Amino acid sequence: MKRSSYLKEIRGLASVEMTIIVPILMIIMVGIFELTQIIQANNIIISISREGANLISRNTTQTPEQVMNTVASTADPLDLEADGIIYVNLVYGRAEGEAPQLLEQYRWASYGYSANSSTWNGCDTWGSDGECDLPESEPELSDFPLELDEGEAVYVVEVIYRYSPISTYIFDSDITIKELTYL
Template sequence: MKHFISLKKDNGLASVEMTVIVPILLIIMMGIFELTQVIQANNIIISISREGANLISRNTTQTPEQVMDTVASTADPLDLKTDGIIYVNLVYGRAEGENPQLLEQYRWTNFGYSADSSTWNGCDTWDSNGECDLPESEPELNNFPLDLDEGEAVYVVEVIYRYSPISTYIFDSDFTIKELTYL
């Protein structure tokens, strides 16, 4: 009889332990799942930015809009048409001591998320092909991170994505993932 009572106490204790441990394990599992989703989204954004810079820097037949369409089509499972934007900037180096200039700026026309370019955000009007109508004198870039020699040009491809977490209990709002590639 004593052995039977001892088993009942153990079963009751196991139920209490399970009730306490299962929610903690579920929270940990949700956190791991969310973290892997963020890492995957970040890796996709990095790949899109790099491939866009690679294509735009060596391609003479496709327009920047076509290049942006091409790289955006590889974003699955991310939906850049709803939550993303892409910029392509052509920056030109000037004489030593002078700031580089922005020669061209393109914004993907199929974007679904409005975010400013961190290379230059002063464009007031965009044409139907996504090209910025730059002012008469090309904008100088005061805080450009690269030192360009006179006559040297670099493409800057920016991919910006609004990530919406699956679990709103951990993160209370969306956040932005951004990647810049210079080539």
């Protein structure tokens, strides 16, 4: 008799333990899954930015829009057309002590996420080809992180992506992944 009640008590205790442990394990598993998805998205954004800078800096036949379309097509499984934007900036160095100038800025025409460029976000009018209609005097970039010699030019490719984790069904918060490549 004692053994039978003892076994029932142990089974009851095991079911209580499972009721407590399973939700905790599920939360941990979802967290690990979400973290790996974010890491994968970040790696893809880094690759797109680097490849975009590589292509735009050595390519004279393709327009910046064509380069952005090319690198965006490699974003699978991310959907850049729904949740991403790409900028290509050409920055030119001036005499020592003077801030570099922005010579050209392009925004990807198929963008689905509206975010400002961190290189320069003062463009009011965009052309049909994605080129910014810059003011007559090119903007000076006083907070540009690189020191450029006079006459030196650098392309800055920015890829910005809005990642919506599974937890957005519970908490209303997206994660913005941004990568800049200077080449």
